[in-house]
Amino acid sequence: xxxxxxxxxxxxxxxxxxxxxxxxxxxxxxxxxxxxxxxxxxxxxxxxxxxxxxxxxxxxxxxxxxxxxxxxxxxxxxxxxxxxxxxxxxxxxxxxxxxxxxxxxxxxxxxxxxxxxxxxxxxxxxxxxxxxxxxxxxxxxxxxxxxxxxxxxxxxxxxxxxxxxxxxxxxxxxxxxxxxxxxxxxxxxxxxxxxxxxxxxxxxxxxxxxxxxxxxxxxxxxxxxxxxxxxxxxxxxxxxxxxxxxxxxxx
Amino acid sequence: xxxxxxxxxxxxxxxxxxxxxxxxxxxxxxxxxxxxxxxxxxxxxxxxxxxxxxxxxxxxxxxxxxxxxxxxxxxxxxxxxxxxxxxxxxxxxxxxxxxxxxxxxxxxxxxxxxxxxxxxxxxxxxxxxxxxxxxxxxxxxxxxxxxxxxxxxxxxxxxxxxxxxxxxxxxxxxxxxxxxxxxxxxxxxxxxxxxxxxxxxxxxxxxxxxxxxxxxxxxxxxxxxxxxxxxxxxxxxxxxxxxxxxxxxxxxxxxxxxxxxxxxxxxxxxxxxxxxxxxxxxxxxxxxxxxxxxxxxxxxxxxxxxxxxxxxxxxxxxxxxxxxxxxxxxxxxxxxxxxxxxxxxxxxxxxxxxxxxxxxxxxxxxxxxxxxxxxxxxxxxxxxxxxxxxxxxxxxxxxxxxxxxxxxxxxxxxxxxxxxxxxxxxxxxxxxxxxxxxxxxxxxxxxxxxxxxxxxxxxxxxxxxxxxxxxxxxxxxxxxxxxxxxxxxxxxxxxxxxxxxxxxxxxxxxxxxxxxxxxxxxxxxxxxxxxxxxxxxxxxxxxxxxxxxxxxxxxxxxxxxxxxxxxxxxxxxxxxxxxxxxxxxxxxxxxxxxxxxxxxxxxxxxxxxxxxxxxxxxxxxxxxxxxxxxxxxxxxxxxxxxxxxxxxxxxxxxxxxxxxxxxxxxxxxxxxxxxxxxxxx
Numbered sequence: 001x002x003x004x005x006x007x008x009x010x011x012x013x014x015x016x017x018x019x020x021x022x023x024x025x026x027x028x029x030x031x032x033x034x035x036x037x038x039x040x041x042x043x044x045x046x047x048x049x050x051x052x053x054x055x056x057x058x059x060x061x062x063x064x065x066x067x068x069x070x071x072x073x074x075x076x077x078x079x080x081x082x083x084x085x086x087x088x089x090x091x092x093x094x095x096x097x098x099x100x101x102x103x104x105x106x107x108x109x110x111x112x113x114x115x116x117x118x119x120x121x122x123x124x125x126x127x128x129x130x131x132x133x134x135x136x137x138x139x140x141x142x143x144x145x146x147x148x149x150x151x152x153x154x155x156x157x158x159x160x161x162x163x164x165x166x167x168x169x170x171x172x173x174x175x176x177x178x179x180x181x182x183x184x185x186x187x188x189x190x191x192x193x194x195x196x197x198x199x200x201x202x203x204x205x206x207x208x209x210x211x212x213x214x215x216x217x218x219x220x221x222x223x224x225x226x227x228x229x230x231x232x233x234x235x236x237x238x239x240x241x242x243x244x245x246x247x248x249x250x251x
Numbered sequence: 252x253x254x255x256x257x258x259x260x261x262x263x264x265x266x267x268x269x270x271x272x273x274x275x276x277x278x279x280x281x282x283x284x285x286x287x288x289x290x291x292x293x294x295x296x297x298x299x300x301x302x303x304x305x306x307x308x309x310x311x312x313x314x315x316x317x318x319x320x321x322x323x324x325x326x327x328x329x330x331x332x333x334x335x336x337x338x339x340x341x342x343x344x345x346x347x348x349x350x351x352x353x354x355x356x357x358x359x360x361x362x363x364x365x366x367x368x369x370x371x372x373x374x375x376x377x378x379x380x381x382x383x384x385x386x387x388x389x390x391x392x393x394x395x396x397x398x399x400x401x402x403x404x405x406x407x408x409x410x411x412x413x414x415x416x417x418x419x420x421x422x423x424x425x426x427x428x429x430x431x432x433x434x435x436x437x438x439x440x441x442x443x444x445x446x447x448x449x450x451x452x453x454x455x456x457x458x459x460x461x462x463x464x465x466x467x468x469x470x471x472x473x474x475x476x477x478x479x480x481x482x483x484x485x486x487x488x489x490x491x492x493x494x495x496x497x498x499x500x501x502x503x504x505x506x507x508x509x510x511x512x513x514x515x516x517x518x519x520x521x522x523x524x525x526x527x528x529x530x531x532x533x534x535x536x537x538x539x540x541x542x543x544x545x546x547x548x549x550x551x552x553x554x555x556x557x558x559x560x561x562x563x564x565x566x567x568x569x570x571x572x573x574x575x576x577x578x579x580x581x582x583x584x585x586x587x588x589x590x591x592x593x594x595x596x597x598x599x600x601x602x603x604x605x606x607x608x609x610x611x612x613x614x615x616x617x618x619x620x621x622x623x624x625x626x627x628x629x630x631x632x633x634x635x636x637x638x639x640x641x642x643x644x645x646x647x648x649x650x651x652x653x654x655x656x657x658x659x660x661x662x663x664x665x666x667x668x669x670x671x672x673x674x675x676x677x678x679x680x681x682x683x684x685x686x687x688x689x690x691x692x693x694x695x696x697x698x699x700x701x702x703x704x705x706x707x708x709x710x711x712x713x714x715x716x717x718x719x720x721x722x723x724x725x726x727x728x729x730x731x732x733x734x735x736x737x738x739x740x741x742x743x744x745x746x747x748x749x750x751x752x753x754x755x756x757x758x759x760x761x762x763x764x765x766x767x768x769x770x771x772x773x774x775x776x777x778x779x780x781x782x783x784x785x786x787x788x789x790x791x792x793x794x795x796x797x798x799x800x801x802x803x804x805x806x807x808x809x810x811x812x813x814x815x816x817x818x819x820x821x822x823x824x825x826x827x828x829x830x831x832x833x834x835x836x837x838x839x840x841x842x843x844x845x846x847x848x849x850x851x852x853x854x855x856x857x858x859x860x861x862x863x864x865x866x867x868x869x870x871x872x873x874x875x876x877x878x879x880x881x882x883x884x885x886x887x888x889x890x891x892x893x894x895x896x897x898x899x900x901x902x903x904x905x906x907x908x909x910x911x912x913x914x915x916x917x918x919x920x921x922x923x924x925x926x927x928x929x930x931x932x
Binding site: 002004005007008009011012015016018019020022023024058111135136138139142143144145146147149155158235236239240243 | 285287289292295296297326444453458892893894895897900901903904907908910911912914915918919928
């Protein structure tokens with residue numbers, strides 16, 4: 001569909017991430033490192049999962065429950081990896097804080113911690129977009145376009161870019177929720193992240209039905225906006241809390 | 252806030268449950284082509300279509316055939332011919348077999364005077380198969396009198412080929428492609444998908460890669476393109492063999508020769524789909540059947556005359572084979588060592604013999620070049636042979652006296668060279684062609700009757716025996732022992748006239764390793780230097796098969812010792828190495844079988860390049876020779892895909908850039924908000 005369309009689809013999937021990167025992440029080198037390492041962790045998780053599922057491939061294309069199993073197992077694995085990632089981050093936070101103490105610099109602020117979580121989430125999201133959307137985009141730079149029978153209203157590349165954008169949003173903000181949830185011991189936050197991830201994954205199975213993408217994709221965006229809202233609420237709460245906390249000490 | 256959380260959690264749980272159970276009611280009916288990799292996706296997007304192109308051919312005065320008009324691929328939306336109405340931009344027209352003749356004779360000539368339709372044809376796709384209507388009417392893209400400029404008599408307006416449309420001799424400035432069966436189903440499947448998609452934003456296009464080098468180089472006739480090296484002359488290798496083998500070293504006691512001629516090349520509008528079943532392959536198969544029958548007869552060396560079998564190629568393009576053969580005879584060259592012009596007493600050509608069967612009787616017509624004792628002998632021999640069959644289902648009749656002369660055949664070239672030639676051509680028609688598909692892509696196996704070919708082979712075999720023994724009182728038992736193997740003839744027809752089994756049939760694989768399965772009986776180009784001992788890679792599959800086959804059938808076994816040969820050379824000079832391809836190690840047999848190059852007498856090969864010799868009044872046929880050449884090309888292919896309208900693409904790009912910038916601003920707002928909130932203390 002020509003170079004214009006190809007760039008268009010790439011921007012759709014990764015445009016907002018690019019904006020986020022430019023405005024927040026690129027200011028602090030440590031955030032860039034965090035982003036890269038979380039991308040790596042996500043890719044490694046994919047490699048492990050593909051290794052586990054290799055004997056069962058190729059899956060029969062006209063039954064949906066093997067795919068449900070695939071999604072379930074992948075989500076479980078990735079959520080446990082997320083917990084491990086958080087543990088590693090806590091260790092790192094301790095190291096950074098003690099280093100800061102030694103050179104008499106301030107410790108990590110709340111905003112710093114939130115930004116690190118955001119970078120981690122963005123890493124996951126970008127990896128997802130690159131893997132599931134950008135890697136398929138090379139033919140889109142040629143003259144032809146492609147329509148899938150089961151989603152015949154929009155080109156295949158457009159649908160895949162829209163879905164990738166939704167997942168980028170979900171991954172980015174659920175990492176923030178998860179880190180706060182683990183740090184504060186908040187059960188709700190801890191549970192909601194896997195639930196969101198799982199439901200998003202399962203919603204993609206709706207696309208199997210004929211014209212299912214008409215229902216599946218809006219629902220996916222509903223989940224994404226829910227994630228965004230919950231994250232926003234949580235961050236706002238924490239900011240108010242920390243302001244109230246730090247307020248009395250300054251006075 | 253506390254109230255909001257349980258609500259959120261509840262919503263999330265409901266969503267999960269819903270998402271798990273939502274796919275259940277949807278059925279997953281319908282085919283899924285699973286895409287497992289990006290190359291798979293590309294293959295689904297760009298559908299390669301199988302077919303046969305029409306290519307660019309040139310002669311001394313101009314060009315014929317088809318090609319891309321410029322240097323780039325032609326991309327044009329596909330439209331059916333019946334839907335064509337007021338086109339704005341060039342389209343690819345999809346033509347059914349019924350509409351083909353009409354399209355080229357009526358719509359396309361409007362090209363030169365009616366500019367509106369001309370510039371609207373981007374490319375043409377012809378569907379394969381033929382309708383019942385077509386089978387009744389017939390379709391021949393050749394002229395009414397094919398190769399009339401070589402006729403030895405004056406009446407060139409005589410309509411030998413009544414179903415002629417002459418479309419293959421015109422030049423077209425757009426690519427034309429004949430779709431194969433698989434190609435046609437691919438295109439139809441592709442077009443049917445369109446009904447389910449957005450018609451307004453997409454169009455299905457065909458992309459033709461048919462750029463001819465002569466168009467690129469701007470050389471538009473044979474002389475210019477041969478000089479630039481952007482084309483090659485048409486030609487090939489004819490094969491002759493003698494039964495029994497001739498002792499080349501002893502030039503005395505040479506017996507008079509009875510020469511039997513057939514041709515192996517045909518042509519059609521589409522380069523690679525020209526089986527030429529009735530014209531001329533039926534004649535070739537009859538000759539091979541006769542050779543096979545005669546090879547089982549003992550005592551040929553005791554007969555009074557020498558039999559020589561000659562299979563010519565390039566006959567469709569100005570009688571290249573016969574002209575070059577006669578020229579080589581004049582030069583007494585190596586290619587024709589053992590033969591001599593003066594020794595050839597009579598010539599019998601086997602033309603189209605595949606349609607002689609009617610009402611259980613096979614009828615053939617003997618057209619003679621002139622009245623002479625030699626032709627009378629041939630006609631008498633044919634009559635005796637006809638009567639020798641117990642079943643009495645073969646009839647040989649003399650051609651109608653109102654015919655202006657012999658029909659278009661290699662004998663026209665023989666006559667023009669030497670008007671005293673005594674020759675007879677055997678055909679399945681009298682006053683006009685019985686073949687309604689002369690030089691058409693539809694002249695295939697279904698257009699010939701194998702029993703007609705078997706009958707022709709039988710009568711020719713016996714006639715040749717009678718002529719060779721020069722004794723009209725040949726005993727019926729001797730004649731009765733000459734039997735043509737009908738299953739051999741049928742197998743050979745399937746090998747040379749179909750793609751399954753085609754040239755990978757056992758019969759052919761016994762002698763050679765074919766490079767293609769589908770026999771393309773188009774003469775092809777002369778690659779490399781022409782010689783009587785050519786590099787076998789430049790010789791076509793059919794020529795090599797004929798050489799090996801004739802060498803084996805006309806060979807004499809000197810005792811039981813058969814030596815093996817590798818690299819194609821035998822110790823004795825009267826031996827040739829046959830079957831050296833398939834078995835890697837061939838067998839040496841005593842046989843006189845040679846290749847004779849077939850190319851225009853106006854061409855000369857020197858220092859790796861072809862040059863056109865000036866006109867020579869002693870070569871009357873060279874004066875009217877168009878000197879056909881074929882353009883070179885890089886790739887020829889066709890693919891179809893769907894294209895989005897550019898307005899849509901640009902809208903997509905604009906939308907995305909908007910989304911990205913909006914997101915950027917949103918983030919900036921959030922950042923300033925957070926900073927403000929933090930600074931509030």
